[in-house]
Amino acid sequence: MKLWIIIIGLGVGTYLLRLSFLAFAGGRQFPEWALRHLRYTAVAVLPALIAPGVLWPAATGGQPDPARLAAAAATIAVAVWTRNTLWAIGAGAAVLYATLALIG
16 A cells, blocks of 8 residues: 555656646747757657666676677667668667677
């Protein structure tokens, strides 16, 4: 029961935090400086979620793994080269599995 109270409390807190931001903005236009910073939010969130799994993976006890580093490098290279998210994800997955199969 204690866990459910915590989960519900966090959900309500998150909802109120987002609602307050929307209520504060209302129908008004955001300042240009705020819009400029908000454009980079999605770009910053994904690397923040992925970086710990690449640099300190739980599968290796927190030690950097050559297979994951190679997969990250391949993903970045294909993303820059093709500008296609699906190709980048596919290339990263292929390099990860191939490198894990070769290294063991």
